[in-house]
Amino acid sequence: MSSTLLRTVAVLAISVAGVVSAGHVARCGEPAVAGAEATMVEPADDEPSQGVWYTPGTAEGYARGITDYPPEKYACVYPGKPTVYSGPMATYCAWHRPMAIYSPKVDKTFFVFGNPDNSPAISYYDHGQKTFAASVVLGTNPNGDAHRNPTLLIDGKGIITVYFGAHGHPTRVVRSVRPYDITEWIPAAAIEQKTSYPQPWELTPGEIFVSYRSSPPAWCYRKSTDGAGSWSPETKLVDFSGTSIYAVTIAETGTFPRKIHMAWSRMGGGTPEEIRTKALWARRYNVYYACSDDGGTTWKKSDGSRYTLPIDESRAEKVFDSGTHGVWLKDIQLDSQGNPYLLFVDADVTTYQCMWKVAGLSSKGWTMADVVESDHMYDAGGLVILSDDDFRIWGPAGVSQPHEDGGEIEEFQSADRGATWTRTGRLTGGSRFSHNHVKTVFNHQKDDFRVLWSYGDSNYPPATRNVFLFFYGEGKAGPARVRFSSP
Secondary structure (H helix, E strand, O other), X not given: OOOOOOOEEEEEOOOOOOEOOOOOOOOOOOOOOOOOEEEEEOOOOOOOOOOOEEOOOEHHHHOOOOOOOOHHHHOOOOOOOOEOOOEEOOOOOOOOOOOEEEEOOOOEEEEEEEOOOOOEEEEEEEOOOOEEOOOEEOOOOOOOOHHHOOEEEEOOOOOEEEEEOOOOEEEEEEEEOOOOOOOOEEEXXXXXXXXXXXXXXXXEOOEEEEEEEOOOOOEEEEEEOOOOOOOOOXXXXXOOOOOEEEEEEEEOOOOOOOOEEEEEEEEOOOOHHHHHHOOHHXXXXXXXXXXXXXXXXXXXXXXXXXXXXXXXXXXXXXXXXXXXXXXXXXXXXXXXXXXXXXXXXXXOOOOOOEEEEEEEEEOXXXXXXXXXXXXXXXOOOEEEEEEOOEEEEEXXXXXXXXXXXXXXXXXXXXXXXXXXXXXXXEOXXXXXXXXXXXXXXXXXXXXXXXXXXXXXXOOOOOOOOOOEEEEEOOOOOOOEEOOEOOO
């Protein structure tokens, strides 16, 4: 085997580092944080791909059919870069959740992803056997758009439903025939109309709650009481007139009814100058919050005051005002008391430079902390709460392909409920391509699998469209490849 095929990268275990400064950006070739090292084999050029590679298009493509776009409209595309973002997107994007769930009853972590054909696929990791099941393809998508990636729900009886195909299309749904079994599936009722980013939860016994972006672009929800056999009429949850809503949600575990938390930003609007000079994708503003403790019917602010639906912008609880910057939500997680914590980036869309931030809610209100700077607003990390005095972020804050989305995976840790953060390790180094779209396992309880992410070339055009999956937990020596069993 050639040396190219055996090219290895260092994978760093957790170690101690200094406090992160606001201006720190880890660079390719920067000395690794000291610590025990493991190695992994860089995927070979001729190794079969595991996931979808995607770009939404080139800068010129954004102006297709529009004749009066001023040249400065594309100041947001980084100089010399033809695309806003591109790369490995088997686990894309932050608004697809959950994509991985741990089930203690069978001691398995189930996860979904977009395969190389951009078809929805599912597998699981058996923690006892330490093996991955053969992946199972669940359907097809209309095209290669990774915004159609799947999400999943495991109900109280172990039945799995998977949601896919959306992004201005109906959400298709399939249902496992048997509990905790991924080998046989039947179609369920689609969520019709133009939907995007379906996020399913079981908030009351036997009832599925799915929220999603509809069209016109309000954030809406539907419920099913017959295992996704049928759906209630659509209810508008958030409607900021003339703008699109991008939301992340998470439900509590344990006894019913389970509280659900939601954070969102808006795309669109801005000052007349911003509207004239910035592409629509770059005009993403602010962070807002709502929660429900009665199955998603009644929604409240963090102080307990009740919303009237749909929530409009004038009445929405604003957690963070981004000003003229752009906001990209990355994750939402809960501590042991059910307090929500939001991971997002605050980005200068003209330079792509962004600050990772964590907003946390306590009895005293919202707190805000800076974590680290990185060089792209589509760098997507995961927030993992191991205990109330041990918060971790694993994400691509280090650079492998400058000014491209993704990079080297670094670890940041907080011992004071997210008030301050320290860089405590670098999990990857010297990577040929980029790691990105870190997804936190919902209900994670095992230290060998807390997060899952994609790896591949973020350049456009790419040297290869091969995409590979990695997983990690703090109990492992370092990140490891997902290696599916043979069918």
